[in-house]
Amino acid sequence: MILNKSQVAQDKREAILDAALDLLASCGFHGFSIKQLADKAGVAAGTVYLYFTDREDLIRQLHSEIVQTIAEAVFVDNESSADLWDQYQLFCRNLWLFYASHPRVLLAKAQFDHLPPATLRSEIESAWHLFKPLSDLYEKGRSQGSIKPLSNHILFGLSIGSLAFIARQLLLGFEDIDTDQFELIVKASWDAISTQPTAIFE
Amino acid sequence: MILNKSQVAQDKREAILDAALDLLASCGFHGFSIKQLADKAGVAAGTVYLYFTDREDLIRQLHSEIVQTIAEAVFVDNESSADLWDQYQLFCRNLWLFYASHPRVLLAKAQFDHLPPATLRSEIESAWHLFKPLSDLYEKGRSQGSIKPLSNHILFGLSIGSLAFIARQLLLGFEDIDTDQFELIVKASWDAISTQPTAIFE
Amino acid sequence: MILNKSQVAQDKREAILDAALDLLASCGFHGFSIKQLADKAGVAAGTVYLYFTDREDLIRQLHSEIVQTIAEAVFVDNESSADLWDQYQLFCRNLWLFYASHPRVLLAKAQFDHLPPATLRSEIESAWHLFKPLSDLYEKGRSQGSIKPLSNHILFGLSIGSLAFIARQLLLGFEDIDTDQFELIVKASWDAISTQPTAIFE
Amino acid sequence: MILNKSQVAQDKREAILDAALDLLASCGFHGFSIKQLADKAGVAAGTVYLYFTDREDLIRQLHSEIVQTIAEAVFVDNESSADLWDQYQLFCRNLWLFYASHPRVLLAKAQFDHLPPATLRSEIESAWHLFKPLSDLYEKGRSQGSIKPLSNHILFGLSIGSLAFIARQLLLGFEDIDTDQFELIVKASWDAISTQPTAIFE
DNA sequence: CATGAATGAGCTTTCATTCAT
DNA sequence: CATGAATGAAAGCTCATTCAT
Numbered sequence: 084m085i086l087n088k089s090q091v092a093q094d095k096r097e098a099i100l101d102a103a104l105d106l107l108a109s110c111g112f113h114g115f116s117i118k119q120l121a122d123k124a125g126v127a128a129g130t131v132y133l134y135f136t137d138r139e140d141l142i143r144q145l146h147s148e149i150v151q152t153i154a155e156a157v158f159v160d161n162e163s164s165a166d167l168w169d170q171y172q173l174f175c176r177n178l179w180l181f182y183a184s185h186p187r188v189l190l191a192k193a194q195f196d197h198l199p200p201a202t203l204r205s206e207i208e209s210a211w212h213l214f215k216p217l218s219d220l221y222e223k224g225r226s227q228g229s230i231k232p233l234s235n236h237i238l239f240g241l242s243i244g245s246l247a248f249i250a251r252q253l254l255l256g257f258e259d260i261d262t263d264q265f266e267l268i269v270k271a272s273w274d275a276i277s278t279q280p281t282a283i284f285e
Numbered sequence: 286m287i288l289n290k291s292q293v294a295q296d297k298r299e300a301i302l303d304a305a306l307d308l309l310a311s312c313g314f315h316g317f318s319i320k321q322l323a324d325k326a327g328v329a330a331g332t333v334y335l336y337f338t339d340r341e342d343l344i345r346q347l348h349s350e351i352v353q354t355i356a357e358a359v360f361v362d363n364e365s366s367a368d369l370w371d372q373y374q375l376f377c378r379n380l381w382l383f384y385a386s387h388p389r390v391l392l393a394k395a396q397f398d399h400l401p402p403a404t405l406r407s408e409i410e411s412a413w414h415l416f417k418p419l420s421d422l423y424e425k426g427r428s429q430g431s432i433k434p435l436s437n438h439i440l441f442g443l444s445i446g447s448l449a450f451i452a453r454q455l456l457l458g459f460e461d462i463d464t465d466q467f468e469l470i471v472k473a474s475w476d477a478i479s480t481q482p483t484a485i486f487e
Numbered sequence: 488m489i490l491n492k493s494q495v496a497q498d499k500r501e502a503i504l505d506a507a508l509d510l511l512a513s514c515g516f517h518g519f520s521i522k523q524l525a526d527k528a529g530v531a532a533g534t535v536y537l538y539f540t541d542r543e544d545l546i547r548q549l550h551s552e553i554v555q556t557i558a559e560a561v562f563v564d565n566e567s568s569a570d571l572w573d574q575y576q577l578f579c580r581n582l583w584l585f586y587a588s589h590p591r592v593l594l595a596k597a598q599f600d601h602l603p604p605a606t607l608r609s610e611i612e613s614a615w616h617l618f619k620p621l622s623d624l625y626e627k628g629r630s631q632g633s634i635k636p637l638s639n640h641i642l643f644g645l646s647i648g649s650l651a652f653i654a655r656q657l658l659l660g661f662e663d664i665d666t667d668q669f670e671l672i673v674k675a676s677w678d679a680i681s682t683q684p685t686a687i688f689e
Numbered sequence: 690m691i692l693n694k695s696q697v698a699q700d701k702r703e704a705i706l707d708a709a710l711d712l713l714a715s716c717g718f719h720g721f722s723i724k725q726l727a728d729k730a731g732v733a734a735g736t737v738y739l740y741f742t743d744r745e746d747l748i749r750q751l752h753s754e755i756v757q758t759i760a761e762a763v764f765v766d767n768e769s770s771a772d773l774w775d776q777y778q779l780f781c782r783n784l785w786l787f788y789a790s791h792p793r794v795l796l797a798k799a800q801f802d803h804l805p806p807a808t809l810r811s812e813i814e815s816a817w818h819l820f821k822p823l824s825d826l827y828e829k830g831r832s833q834g835s836i837k838p839l840s841n842h843i844l845f846g847l848s849i850g851s852l853a854f855i856a857r858q859l860l861l862g863f864e865d866i867d868t869d870q871f872e873l874i875v876k877a878s879w880d881a882i883s884t885q886p887t888a889i890f891e
Numbered sequence: 892c893a894t895g896a897a898t899g900a901g902c903t904t905t906c907a908t909t910c911a912t
Numbered sequence: 913c914a915t916g917a918a919t920g921a922a923a924g925c926t927c928a929t930t931c932a933t
Contacts, residue, residue: 095896111401114315117924127898129926138924197399199313204457231473236460240451241473248450249442256410258438271433271443275477297914319907329915331909340907499917515805516720521903533905542903601803603717604882635877640864644855645877651848652854662842664701675837675847680883682922701893723928732895744928813931892932894926912915 086200096134099124103145108190112198144197146206149188155212161216167224168273174217174267175246182250193251217243221276230276241275307349309396312425314344316348321420348397351390356415363418370475371425375446377420377471381465386451395453419445423478433479443477475478501530503614507549513592516602550599550610553592558617560585571628572677578621579650579673586654597655621647625680634680645679651659702740704730710749713800714793716749752801752812755794760819762787765823773830774879780823781852781875788856799857821851825884836882847881 103123106115148232157177161170170215181250195207211218221238224230230238246253249268253260259267301414306324319340323330337343357377363372377384384391398409413420414463426432432440451470453464514621521542525532528549539545546684548641561581565574586593615622625642634642653672657664664672708730712721715717725742727734740749763783767776780872788795817824827844830836855874859866866874 111399115403118920118922128924130897132925135894138339185436188900193399194401197395199311199315209323231469233466233469233473234460236458237451237453237462237466237470240454241436241447241477242472244450245443245447245477249439250439252442256438260439264439266436267433267435268439268443271435271477274444274479275473276445277476317907320905325918331915333914334908335913422893513805513835515803517805520901522901532903534918535922536904537917589810597803598805601717601799603715603719637870637873637877638864640858640862641866641870641874644858645851645874648854649847649851649881652850653843656842657845662840664843665830668839668843669753671837671839672843672847675839678883679877680845680852681880682733705913722926724926727895738929742892795903810893892930894931894933896930896932898928900925900927904926906921907919909917909919910915 095124095130096127099126099131099134099141100145100148102200103141104149104187104191107145107194108187111194111248123284143206145191147211149192150213152185153181153192154189155180155211157214158216162221163216167227167229168277169243170216170220171273172269173245174220175272178243178246179250180266182247182254186254189247189254192247211251225278231278231279233276238276242272245272245275293458297326297328297332297475300442301328301333301336301343302347303408303417306389309347310392314400322355329414335365345408349412351413352395352415355383355394356412359416362428365418365421369422369429370479371458372400372418372422373444373475374471376422376445377402377474380448381452382465384449384456388456389453391449391456422471426478431480433480435478440478446472446478447474488670498583498672499528499530499534503530503535503538503545504549504552507545507668508591508595511549511598513596515655518554522542531624547610549595553596553599554614554617556580556589557592557596558614559586560620562620567620567623571624571631572635572681574624575677576673579676580649582668584597586651586658590658591639593651593658596651596675633682635663635682637680648678649676649679697839701730701732701736705732705740705747706751706754709747710755710793710797713751715794717800718804737858749812751797755798755814756816756819759787759794759798760816762821763820769822769825773826773833773835775881775884776822776826777848778875780826780849781878784852785850785856788853788860792860795853795856795860797852818870823848830882837884837885840881844882848878851878853879 099120102120103115104119106123110119117128117131121131124131131141135144144215157174159177161173163170165173217239218235221230221235233241246268252258288385294299301322304322305317308322308323319333326333333343337346339367359376361379363375365372367375419441420437423437427434435443448470453461492604503524509518510524510527514523515540521532521535524545535545539548561578563581563627565577567574569577600660621643622639625634625639629636650672656662705726708726709721711729712726723734723737732739737747742748763780765781765783769776771779780841823845824841827836827841831838839847852874858864
């Protein structure tokens with residue numbers, strides 16, 4: 084037996100979180116009952132409470148892991164000294180690749196983002212610190228004059244937010260896009276926030 | 286007008302839908318119980334079932350009315366022969382004014398848009414026909430070469446979708462923006478989809 | 488239909504409390520599940536929550552009714568100006584008759600009196616005001632010198648408390664006592680608190 | 690000695706019973722979970738089942754030890770040939786001292802005495818043989834004519850039962866009594882069962 | 892012997908829906 | 913038409929008990 088006890092426990096915890104991700108992605112919070120979750124994870128209902136204090140704790144931890152995973156994936160290989168447009172392209176490409184390979188995460192994340200106001204608000208807000216490279220990019224661009232003078236939240240909505248929205252649309256709508264189109268979309272979202280949009284196209 | 290809380294609901298069906306809007310905006314689907322709904326609407330729980338076959342039917346009808354109301358508000362005063370950029374500005378301004386005066390609708394709409402995949406999918410898709418003026422704008426722009434060659438879904442995500450996302454952020458985040466900033470945001474979202482973005486700034 | 492709606496409701500509330508009394512008397516708090524209670528009362532589990540906010544509320548109300556019922560029964564026909572010994576005899580006789588005809592109440596009361604410390608403590612303490620005629624008797628006797636100089640709690644334990652204890656023993660032990668013996672017990676418990684005990688016997 | 694918390698439990702069985710006594714005294718049967726018990730006893734939950742077949746068996750054995758311990762304490766130094774009143778005083782004093790030094794036992798005993806009828810009935814009844822010195826005292830007194838002609842159960846309720854009741858009241862009520870009062874209470878409870886009560890006071 | 896993770900029955904409570912009035 | 917008391921399935925959660933280690 085290669086795995087020791089704590090690894091087995093860790094595995095079970097992950098099995099539960101994985102099942103939760105599945106359930107959240109496919110049924111939303113509506114179908115998210117502990118019984119269903121336990122069934123999908125292949126454990127008894129009571130077992131869930133060995134790893135999480137209650138339903139809310141489970142959801143909170145799932146959210147935390149999802150956000151962290153996304154942030155890690157998006158900012159991998161980033162060099163903060165690089166050209167802003169290059170950085171931006173990298174972020175977009177990383178995000179896209181991640182979503183393509185982890186569609187459940189995208190769908191689940193959207194469920195969190197639209198919880199009844201004030202449910203996980205603080206967690207969602209505090210997650211922003213994980214996206215510091217993006218904030219830095221916006222900040223730097225604004226001070227250079229290469230990015231429009233709008234707040235980070237708004238710039239996010241115009242750029243990466245759009246991209247995530249589109250990714251979700253595609254996932255749900257079964258539409259598909261090729262690499263050329265993807266490049267165009269990234270440029271388009273850059274146009275939204277950049278002050279010299281056309282320069283990029285020529 | 287169902288969606289205006291200040292008007293006395295003219296009949297019970299409208300009172301119920303109005304109460305449902307309220308609840309959905311403030312509590313999401315989670316806190317949406319028929320008892321609460323009936324109380325808020327000033328009717329008995331059983332009465333709800335005289336106007337709607339069940340909970341799902343009520344939600345479906347609410348969605349339908351919300352989408353219709355939004356579409357009407359956004360496209361009022363539109364002249365399909367006008368300049369595309371002028372049309373776009375009008376749509377944005379209409380949308381913004383509507384959300385400012387009907388925040389509950391924005392919040393409720395977001396709840397619908399993030400229902401578990403496949404719950405209201407067909408309704409959401411079929412709602413697109415109400416947004417024909419927007420599709421037309423995209424179509425016309427694409428054929429003129431003034432709008433990027435991307436599908437309507439994607440263009441929507443880059444333009445109006447962004448705007449709605451930002452509006453929601455503001456509603457929830459207590460951030461506030463002035464008219465100048467709003468104009469800038471509209472231009473930014475136009476930059477995302479336009480092929481001659483800078484022309485607008487000069 | 489003679490009974491109006493509110494009477495029916497009252498009846499159901501009483502049916503539930505009556506079933507609760509039954510259950511508490513026969514099974515104690517251990518066997519006191521809402522499901523069992525509802526079954527015994529002939530209603531659905533959910534119905535209990537139409538009349539009581541939760542399990543604790545139900546128990547609290549049951550306790551309140553039990554204590555009030557006992558107090559009423561014990562002090563009926565009391566004349567506070569009467570001879571103390573006569574008053575005492577009346578209280579004992581009333582208590583005894585009540586328990587003989589309402590054994591479940593005695594058994595249930597004992598369950599309350601031995602709840603985990605601090606559960607219903609305040610209620611139990613506050614119930615003392617209902618036993619004012621008894622406190623008055625103790626007080627008067629003490630100031631006259633005809634009752635031993637001990638606190639009310641202690642006098643209670645020596646007199647009525649003993650009687651209740653004995654009644655419970657008999658109920659549980661199937662022992663039976665006749666009227667003569669009862670008279671003797673009453674005198675015995677009076678001896679415990681009186682300063683001139685023997686005077687009574689001759 | 691199991692019942693003395695300050696001594697390190699000498700083996701696990703004793704540790705478990707000691708923890709059970711603690712829990713029972715402080716939380717009653719309600720808060721008595723095997724997990725809590727095991728934690729308090731410093732063993733694993735499964736270990737409990739090595740020493741007791743199940744929860745009920747544990748409770749039964751705890752009851753048995755408690756009763757035995759009390760009986761031993763109450764009748765220590767008794768000389769069955771001594772004067773009845775002297776013997777009675779000794780019993781009372783022993784009981785009082787025991788309770789003062791082992792309040793948990795008093796509180797736990799009360800929990801047992803008010804279990805749902807028929808749960809521990811046979812145990813409770815069979816425990817009477819441990820109180821033989823007391824039965825003998827009653828018996829002797831009755832045949833001498835110095836104690837009232839009432840059954841042992843009833844005499845118990847009037848004398849020692851009262852004392853136990855009062856002791857519990859004091860424990861719970863934070864009331865306190867001094868030695869003089871204690872002497873008075875003992876005399877009072879003797880008055881209840883004696884045929885020559887006043888003789889004692891002069 | 893001892894552990895404690897795992898189980899699953901059973902608890903309290905909520906709520907969509909029905910139906911007698 | 914309208915009511916709201918009643919229902920009972922299903923939710924989140926606890927806990928006595930088992931068993932592989």
